[in-house]
Amino acid sequence: MKKRIAIIGAGMAGIAAARTLIKAGHDVQVFEKSAGPGGRMATQNTPFGSFDKGAQYFTVRDARFAKALKEVPGTQAIVKPWSATGVRVLDAHGAVFEAAKPPKDPHFVAQPGMNALLMHWAQPLVAHQQLHIHTTIESIEVDAIHPSLWQLRAQSAPTTTGHTQSNNLSQEGVIHSGFDQVILAIPSAQAAQLLRRSSAKVHKTHFIQAIDKVEMGPCWTLMMAYPQASQPNLNRWGPQWNCARSIHHRIAWLSRESSKPARGGIERWTVQASTEWSLEHLEDSDERVKAKLLKGFAELTGIYAEPSFSQLHRWRYAKTLSPLGQSYQWNAKLGLGTCGDWHIGHRVEDAFVSGIALALEMLKP
Ligand SMILES: Cc1cc2nc3c(=O)[nH]c(=O)nc-3n(C[C@H](O)[C@H](O)[C@H](O)COP(=O)(O)OP(=O)(O)OC[C@H]3O[C@@H](n4cnc5c(N)ncnc54)[C@H](O)[C@@H]3O)c2cc1C
Numbered sequence: 001m002k003k004r005i006a007i008i009g010a011g012m013a014g015i016a017a018a019r020t021l022i023k024a025g026h027d028v029q030v031f032e033k034s035a036g037p038g039g040r041m042a043t044q045n046t047p048f049g050s051f052d053k054g055a056q057y058f059t060v061r062d063a064r065f066a067k068a069l070k071e072v073p074g075t076q077a078i079v080k081p082w083s084a085t086g087v088r089v090l091d092a093h094g095a096v097f098e099a100a101k102p103p104k105d106p107h108f109v110a111q112p113g114m115n116a117l118l119m120h121w122a123q124p125l126v127a128h129q130q131l132h133i134h135t136t137i138e139s140i141e142v143d144a145i146h147p148s149l150w151q152l153r154a155q156s157a158p159t160t161t162g163h164t165q166s167n168n169l170s171q172e173g174v175i176h177s178g179f180d181q182v183i184l185a186i187p188s189a190q191a192a193q194l195l196r197r198s199s200a201k202v203h204k205t206h207f208i209q210a211i212d213k214v215e216m217g218p219c220w221t222l223m224m225a226y227p228q229a230s231q232p233n234l235n236r237w238g239p240q241w242n243c244a245r246s247i248h249h250r251i252a253w254l255s256r257e258s259s260k261p262a263r264g265g266i267e268r269w270t271v272q273a274s275t276e277w278s279l280e281h282l283e284d285s286d287e288r289v290k291a292k293l294l295k296g297f298a299e300l301t302g303i304y305a306e307p308s309f310s311q312l313h314r315w316r317y318a319k320t321l322s323p324l325g326q327s328y329q330w331n332a333k334l335g336l337g338t339c340g341d342w343h344i345g346h347r348v349e350d351a352f353v354s355g356i357a358l359a360l361e362m363l364k365p
Helices: 012-023 063-071 116-121 123-127 188-197 207-211 275-280 286-301 348-363
Strands: 004-008 027-031 043-046 049-052 079-081 088-090 096-098 108-110 131-133 137-142 150-154 167-170 173-179 181-184 215-226 243-246 251-256 267-273 309-322 329-331 336-338
Touching: 004 012, 004 150, 004 173, 012 027, 012 116, 012 123, 012 348, 027 173, 043 215, 043 309, 049 267, 063 348, 116 123, 137 188, 150 181, 181 188, 188 207, 188 309, 207 329, 207 336, 215 275, 215 286, 251 286, 267 286, 275 309, 286 309, 329 348, 336 348
Parallel strands: 004 027, 004 181, 027 131, 088 243, 181 336
Antiparallel strands: 043 049, 079 108, 088 096, 137 150, 150 173, 167 173, 215 267, 215 309, 243 251, 251 267, 329 336
């Protein structure tokens, strides 16, 4: 029987689940608080070129992920190997602490930016007006007209690429109603907050108690552009490598954006702070964080020049530190489920696997 299903979150897990459920013939509506699909596979566009401010690359170990990347029309033109293979580890002064080894699995990126993959995969939802952007879901409630169904309360009127069965604008927000089933495909802490705000019937799932055991850490990310380094007579500027991990107390990862496919030639670097440092400095001012990360970057790369452009992004929930340990949560009786990377890991591929696994469980007779 055709079901009406709401998915909260248009990251990899939500979009993977949505595509599977749509393929099985269900009416799926996806609600996303930001301006488009992608989630932590995010791309920041700037006048100097784009930055992958979230996921840097992904691996493809799961056969179902490999199949989707191969078989969804148009995907092969978007997903490309990133040739900056062999990630070295630097010590606090930029010296090689651990030499680059050939990676166990190839690293892939989407082009022209990391968000291109999910923008492409979400295209059928956009075409059929099933993706509702700028729509923050505040709570899940028992449907006011049909108590056996669910309704979602959204923060504000959506800038929608779609429509829902009944949108009632009230002072308390917009109601999207008539759902047989609801999936939360958002980071663990946000899922727990949303569930806590939801009606008592939702709490019968005991999802909150399970989610509270999951830990996710933050990540301060700094994006920098050095157009002065892209002059044709300058052969090589800065380090001779394109990406590195580091044991510097502030910085965990650095990568040269311009080394990725279809990113343009302007020299650009993305720097990601370590979880510990990000946690310690989570509420610091942008100026302070930027100054500290710029100093760390200079220590690691020898690039002391002032960037022409720099921008910070604070990920409050970036990386799973301790996962749930099961691919998804599903309560068939209530028609409620959760998916997302944090169920099993901290990678793009984990999010895909979690989303697919939940959707397949929901399709069981
Ligand atoms: C800095 C950083 C670096 C990373 N590096 C890598 C890497 O190199 N390789 C790798 O494989 N992985 C990496 N990751 C992890 C990878 O990005 C994630 O594992 C994956 O993207 C998670 O997908 P998801 O669908 O589970 O969640 P998300 O991508 O977080 O998607 C959740 C979506 O839900 C939306 N949302 C949240 N709350 C609401 C609400 N109330 N209403 C509506 N919408 C809501 C959000 O806006 C978001 O779009 C990195 C992540 C970060 C932040």
